[in-house]
Amino acid sequence: DAGVTQSPTHLIKTRGQQVTLRCSPKSGHDTVSWYQQALGQGPQFIFQYYEEEERQRGNFPDRFSGHQFPNYSSELNVNALLLGDSALYLCASTSLFYSGNTIYFGEGSWLTVV
């Protein structure tokens, strides 16, 4: 049983460009959340997708958007990249059907904006 998988693992983008990160949740999970983790900080919640809709959103600008597909996989899109967007982007999955279920994280995608 594969856990949470993310791609790509590393990427470098130029300021102003757009990036798409991808996530496949753990088998049996229907809820995907995205987190941003800057160096030396704890992960910060970006948003959560359930039933293909954004259910919750953290304090991130509209440049950050996402999508969830019928197979529960998800994408995170960031437009007009800023140097400050350089971070580790983590995807997490769980099943909201089971209240208080374990939340699993992927290995993350390292984004460097130059």
Add this chain to the structure above:
Amino acid sequence: SQQGEEDPQALSIQEGENATMNCSYKTSINNLQWYRQNSGRGLVHLILIRSNEREKHSGRLRVTLDTSKKSSSLLITASRAADTASYFCAPYGSGNTGKLIFGQGTTLQVKP
């Protein structure tokens, strides 16, 4: 807030010693989850303790939860160099939102 606050921020011990990390939070919870993060890697789930549990063990890990004090602790016994990592606690609120709010974590260094 639901955020977990870890203490201490940094901990340095010798291999073989025990390491204790503490976590405090402010709201009622459904459960509390502990994670480990090796440098530059993703978060690895260590243990989940439910609000009606007081203590839980997993290998060399022992987690306690005191809901009256809104605090939890993670004890790693007989530490190894491979335990060197950052550790985060994540309170899971009673609203079943599936959302975790992290503090800055405890950075543990285990010296060989």
